[in-house]
Amino acid sequence: MDTTWLTKAWANPQALSANLWLIIALPAFGALVCGVFGRALGRTYVNLVACASVLASFCLSVFAFQAVAADPSVIVTPAANGVPMRFALSGDWGVWFQAGSFSAHLGLWVDHLSATMLMVVTGVGFLIHLYSTAYMEHDAGYWRFFAYLNLFMASMLTLVLADNLVLLFVGWEGVGLCSYLLIGFWYTDAANAWAGRKAFIANRVGDCAFLLAMMLLVLTVTAFAKAPGTEPPAVFFAQRRAVWTHAATSEPGPLNFKVLEEFAQYMPANLAMGSRGMLGTDIPIGPLAGHTYGHTLTLVFLLMLLGAAGKSAQLPLYVWLPDAMAGPTPVSALIHAATMVTAGVYLLCRMAPLLVMSPAAMATVAVVGALTALYAALIAFAQDDLKKVLAYSTISQLGYMFLGVGVGFFWGAILHLVTHACFKGCLFLSAGSVMHGNDNEVNIKKLGGLRKEMPWTTACFGIATLAITGIIPLSGFFSKDDILHGALHARLVGYEWVGPTVFAIGSLGALCTAFYMSRAYLLAFTGERSKDAKVPHAHESGWVIVAPLVILAALSIALISHGFPGLLKMPNGEPETLMEAFLKPVFGVADRLAIEAHSLLPEAERSPWPGFGIALLLAWAGGGAAWYLYKRVFPARAGKPAPEVFAAVRAFTVHKFYVDELYDAVLVRPIKLLSIGLFRVVDEGLIDTVLVGGTAWVTARIGSLLRYLQTGDVQAYAAMMAVGLLAGVGYAIFEALAK
């Protein structure tokens, strides 16, 4: 069979590079059309425009992905500096803004990482747009919905395609805005509007940290580039061809990813400066002078972790995501499960070459991720709202991704991101389908018995449940357990305890995941129809809703190929997964730098299969426990009150460990009191009364005095003009005489 068409770019890479902006512009244009003309165009055309723009974006993304993936230069390793070259499409539309020596470009690029994200965002995005056309068919605000959804796509694609942190931040804020707009989509209900605000403010906290991290990074990189004694800045900023792109810019600014990667190359080098290279030396100039590079980078990544935690709903900023379920279900699927909330993971992976310089930051990331994974899974135990269960499950799964990033297992985190987008998208869309067929009922105790009435939805939800639980022939198994396996064998220098600890916490979390997901499935889909159900008989949704479910479910199965160990062999004979090989050009640098910087040491590769066996056992145990409790124990005890201990534990869990109340007491109330005080004294007293009122009062008094100059006599005015003229003439003569 002729396979050359696979290893050759389908579209001209130069042309693709020059037109990368279209991937963003198409959904943005769709948003404009839907938002401005949507009401006039009518439902059919809005659906058409919204879906077509995303589909076109998806097609372009496929070409870009294929061009990146198929290029044969991927594995080339030039001997010059030992950096594996990698291929990326890259377009630069000039300087966006400039301040002193700082500049940011309007640059986009597609390397293996952003190509992967592109496929997820546009692919899942298109399916969910399609789904939404049916889901929102009775909503009067359909045009607003699609305008927001398209705007979200444009922002998310900006985030993914940006080749520098500043542009990424634009997308980052854009998706935050769209998330806010869509959570509060049904804003006439005050609770929804509050949920939107909560999400926005929790994200603000993170964004603030992210901004601080960027500023610190600018100072650090600029100080390094300008420091006397280092290599000339020209060499530093000019491309050393670590990344091979079609459009090279000479000085892309300090926050460009290529520059940051280049910066990272210098950090561990020159071992003469001590065992940890540049990391142990002081920054010589600038505001950060006197602090070592290593400490500064640790601070940068702790702040960046806080930013990522805000967007990706990690401890301690996760509280907004469960409330975000107030939005329409497709939104929950697209924004709050598949794409936006993974932005934090993407960001940290994007920064991987620098992140590995700081074992302390990596350990923090791993611990935060592991704790979140377990903690959210525990809360999910007692939630009766199907969407809330899925929301906590999302938080938990994002925790696994952070865990993977934290132990330097970047490709695993990205693989889990991809599979999670598929199966969690499928779960949310199935939940939406359930709500669609059951008059918006989300309480799993009031559903039941949907297996007979909604066979397709049940099947898809079941497959996705098995995938997230980690049953063997499904993608979730390898993506999650690859991460756990990686965690067990990662050795963070100085933090050796982290690997095994997060492995243990993560495994416990996996057990809980199996339990709560099985519980949700069993209660909602099997057994008898609940007596409290809103409608006596549910109906299966139409094909527009079912088709995306089926596709996503199929992908949840098919993606196992990328996590299956041993499909490929590394040059040294160790097994390698497809995903690892695919992302090697991106993360290979990080892996090599980690060893050079002596921060993350790989252990001798052990067979993953025993670990996988344990994981499978845990998954079956969790699922079995759920089945035993909810199919055997509870039905048998029906009517009898639960023992008090369990009731208390349950109440504690149902109330989400009282974290919202804790935040309310510790943060929200004091800030509110302070704000009220400030409002009364500073705002009302000082600004309103003294400044604004005072200015008006003084102006009015002066005016009422000066108005008597307005005699209404035209000659008086003319006389004043004459006096003015006299003053002018006098001044001119005085000036001339003074010379």
Place this chain on the structure above:
Amino acid sequence: MQISPVDTQNYLLLAATLFCTGMLGVLVRRNALVVFMSIELMLNAANLTFLAAARERLDATGHLAALFVIAVAAAEAAIGLAIVIAVFRNRGTVNVEDIRTMKY
């Protein structure tokens, strides 16, 4: 052909005196019509300056400026006198001291 030996300075002095005479009329006369005439005097003083400078530099552009001033003066006289007529019809006077409704 010779330029007359009168210095440009003299013309400028004449123009300045004419201008200030007009200004005095604008500032002290109460009859709106006389005020208008004084304004015409001032405009002519400006014209004289233009023409003197034009001769000094042998540049006929100054003549054009004077031409435009004359045209604008014609327009101004037409409108101004129409206003005087309208005011007189309404108030029975053209005394600028009696027309001061736009006061505090």
Place this chain on the structure above:
Amino acid sequence: MSTSQLVFFGLAFATLFSAVLVIAARNPINSAMSLVATFLFLAAIYAQLLAHTIAVLQVLVYAGAIMVLFLFVIMLLSLTHLGDPTPPPALHQVVGGVAAVAVLAGLVVAIWRWHEMAPVGRAREGLLRFGTLEQVGGLLYTRWLLPFEAVSLLLLVAMVGAVVVAKPRI
């Protein structure tokens, strides 16, 4: 003192005298007639400045058309009566008068001190054409065509405006 200087000083004296009469006469008719005289003397001075075209226009437009307009209005409104005895001058009139005289003093000082004035009087190339209708017209219809047309529009607007303002009812 040459002839042309004598002529100039005579004309300048006559101009100033009639200008003072304009603002001093109690009867507006006298003011208007003095103004006509001023314009005519000025036209002569313009001619002496080699601005022949402007001198002719001065006589035609100013001394002719505009002054007819003034006289017409004076007659129409019967403003020829001398009116009540002049009230004592208001403060602003005193201030304005002083300012006008002071400005004159300032201007005279300024012009007096203007030493760089180049002496004129020698023959120059192109002097024969200077200020003729041919030259002014040539400039007017080439480089200054747009301002010229704009002025024509201005006059049209002024004409319509004058009709609208002066008519008792429209």
